Amino acid sequence: MRSPTRLTVVLLAILLLLALFPLFGEKFYVQLAAKVMIMAIFAMSLDLLVGYTGLISLGHAAFFGLSGYVLARFAPQYAAPSLWTSLPLALGACAIFAAVTGLLVLRTSGVYFIMVTLAFAQMLFFVFHDTPLGGGSDGIYLYAKPEVKLGEVALLDLEDNQVFYWFVLGLMAAVYLFLRYVLASNFGRALVGIKTNEHRMRALGYSSFRYKLANYMLSGTLAGLAGYLAAMQFGFVNPEILSWHTSGGVLVMVILGGMGTLHGAVLGAFVFILLQESLSNQAWFGPLAKHWQLALGLFIIAVALLLPRGLAGLAQWRNRHG
Amino acid sequence: MDFYSFLIQLLNGLQYGLLLFLVASGLTLVFGIMGIINLAHGSFYMLGAYLAFALVSSTGNLFLALPVGIALAMMFGVGLEWLLYRHLYARDHLYQVLMTYGLILVFEELRSLIWGDDVHGVAIPALLAGSFPLTDNLSYPVYRLAISAVCLVLAGGLYWLIQKTRLGMMIRAGAANREMVQALGLNIKLIFTLVFAIGVALAAFAGMIAAPVSSVYPNMGAQVLIICFVVVVIGGIGSVWGALLASVLVGMADTFGQVLLPEYAGMSTYVLMAVVLLWRPEGLFKR
Numbered sequence: 001m002r003s004p005t006r007l008t009v010v011l012l013a014i015l016l017l018l019a020l021f022p023l024f025g026e027k028f029y030v031q032l033a034a035k036v037m038i039m040a041i042f043a044m045s046l047d048l049l050v051g052y053t054g055l056i057s058l059g060h061a062a063f064f065g066l067s068g069y070v071l072a073r074f075a076p077q078y079a080a081p082s083l084w085t086s087l088p089l090a091l092g093a094c095a096i097f098a099a100v101t102g103l104l105v106l107r108t109s110g111v112y113f114i115m116v117t118l119a120f121a122q123m124l125f126f127v128f129h130d131t132p133l134g135g136g137s138d139g140i141y142l143y144a145k146p147e148v149k150l151g152e153v154a155l156l157d158l159e160d161n162q163v164f165y166w167f168v169l170g171l172m173a174a175v176y177l178f179l180r181y182v183l184a185s186n187f188g189r190a191l192v193g194i195k196t197n198e199h200r201m202r203a204l205g206y207s208s209f210r211y212k213l214a215n216y217m218l219s220g221t222l223a224g225l226a227g228y229l230a231a232m233q234f235g236f237v238n239p240e241i242l243s244w245h246t247s248g249g250v251l252v253m254v255i256l257g258g259m260g261t262l263h264g265a266v267l268g269a270f271v272f273i274l275l276q277e278s279l280s281n282q283a284w285f286g287p288l289a290k291h292w293q294l295a296l297g298l299f300i301i302a303v304a305l306l307l308p309r310g311l312a313g314l315a316q317w318r319n320r321h322g
Numbered sequence: 323m324d325f326y327s328f329l330i331q332l333l334n335g336l337q338y339g340l341l342l343f344l345v346a347s348g349l350t351l352v353f354g355i356m357g358i359i360n361l362a363h364g365s366f367y368m369l370g371a372y373l374a375f376a377l378v379s380s381t382g383n384l385f386l387a388l389p390v391g392i393a394l395a396m397m398f399g400v401g402l403e404w405l406l407y408r409h410l411y412a413r414d415h416l417y418q419v420l421m422t423y424g425l426i427l428v429f430e431e432l433r434s435l436i437w438g439d440d441v442h443g444v445a446i447p448a449l450l451a452g453s454f455p456l457t458d459n460l461s462y463p464v465y466r467l468a469i470s471a472v473c474l475v476l477a478g479g480l481y482w483l484i485q486k487t488r489l490g491m492m493i494r495a496g497a498a499n500r501e502m503v504q505a506l507g508l509n510i511k512l513i514f515t516l517v518f519a520i521g522v523a524l525a526a527f528a529g530m531i532a533a534p535v536s537s538v539y540p541n542m543g544a545q546v547l548i549i550c551f552v553v554v555v556i557g558g559i560g561s562v563w564g565a566l567l568a569s570v571l572v573g574m575a576d577t578f579g580q581v582l583l584p585e586y587a588g589m590s591t592y593v594l595m596a597v598v599l600l601w602r603p604e605g606l607f608k609r
Binding site: 251303 | 555595
C-alpha cells in the first residue's frame, strides 16, 4: 500500500464531517445533504461514461427514473416493500435496460451517441407517461420507505431522517471506493485506453465493444441505485425524473465539477444542487426566484465558454498561476 | 379504416413530417457544416411560434407576420452565432451540449418573462380557413395542405440553394474542407454565420406556420427538438435528403401510431429509430 496522499486525507476529513453533520444540522439541511449525496452517486455513475470512456450520454435519466418506477410499481399499495427484494429488482431492471439499449447505442459514437441516448430516454419517458404502467403525468406515490429486516429484526429504520442520511452517505462512500477499485483494475485501464485511442486498443486485442457495454451496464446500474434512493427520499415518482432536464442536469454536474475524477462529480452535484436551491429561494431573490433557471442557464453558458475543465480546473489553474 | 380516413391520416402524416423537415434540415446543416450539436435548435421553433402569436396579435394578419418574423429570426441567428456559437466550433461536443443546454433554460425563462406560461392560439388566415369536402361528413382543412405545399417548395428551394448556386458550392466546400476554403480566399466565417442564420430562420418559420394548428405553449421546442434528433439520426447526420426522407417516415409513424395504437404512439418513432440503427448505425444516408 502507498502512504496516504493529500487527496485521501482530504476525502477522509470530508467523510468524517459529513458523518457528524446530522448530529447538529437542522432537519431541512440534513435532507438537502442527503439529496446532494444521492445526486453525487448519479453524477459519479455518469462520470464513468463521460469522463472515463468519452461517451457523452444525454439520456442517463432513463436509468434513474426506471429504477424509481420499478420500486414504485413493486411496492405494495400502503405497506413497505422489502429492501432485499426491491433493490435487486430495480437494479436488475436497469442492468437489463442498459444491456439492451447498450447493444444499440454503442454501435454509434460521437454526436450520434448523444442524440440516440436522449432518444431512448425519451422513449422510456413515454412508456411511463402514456401507458397504464406508469400512472400518467401524476406518477405514483410511495407511502412507506423500504424495510431492512433480517428475519423479524429491523436492522435500519429508513423512515428516520438521520438513519436515512447515514444510509445514503454509506452508499455514496461505497460507490466511490468501488469505482476507484474498478478504475484501478485492468478493466478500468482498458476503458481509459479506449477513450484515448480505440483503434490501438483493438489492435492490441481488446474487444472494445464488450468493455464499453460492460461499462455502460455498470454505469446504468449505479444510476439506478441513485434513482432508487431518490424515489425513496421524495416518496413519489413522476415522468419528470425521466425527462431530459434530469439528464441535462446530471451532465452539467459532471462537467461542472471536472470530469474523469469521480470526486469532481461529487463536487459538481454539491454546487449544482446548492445553486438550484439558493437561486429558487424566494426569501433571497423575491419574484425572480420563480425564474431561477434564467440565472442557472447563464451560469452554465459561462462555464461552457470560460471553464473548459470545470470548477476543479479552476483550482488547478489557480495553483499554477497563483 | 376506410379509404378517406386513411387519406386524411396520410396527409396529416405528410404535413407533420414536412414541418419536421424544416426544423431538422437546419439542425443537420449546422451539424454537417459547422460540427455543432445544437440543443437549442428547438427553441428557435418555439421562438417562431411565439413571434407568430405576437405579430398576428399586433398586425392581425399571418401573411404580414411571416416576413417580419423571418427577418427577426435571421437577425437573431446572426447575433447569436456571432456572440456565442462561434466560440464553440473547435471545442469538444461536450461543451456544445453544455452551452446549448444552458441556452434552452435561458430561452424558456425569457419566454416565460415576456409572454407568460399560458397556452395561446393563433387564428388561421381567412384566405386558407376553409376545407375540402371528401365525403358527406369528412373534409380536409386547406391550411394543412398549404403547410405541406409551402414546406415542399422550401425543400426544393433548399436543394436549389445547396446544389445549384455559388453560395451552395461554398457551403459544400466549407463542410468538406474548412482550411482549404479559407486558403482559397473565401470568408468561411461569413458562410458559417449565414448557414446558422438560415437554420434559425427555417426553424422559426416552421414554428410560425405551425402555430395556427398546434397552438403556442411553453416547452414546445423541447418536444420538436427530440423528434428532430430522431429524424437526423435516421436520415444520417449532415444529409439534407436523408432528413427529408426520415421526416416523412417519422411523420407517418407518429400519425398512424396515434390512430392505431394510441397508448403506444409516443414510442412509435423511437422504435422506428431503433430498427434503423440496427440495420444502418450511421443512418439511411451516410455522408
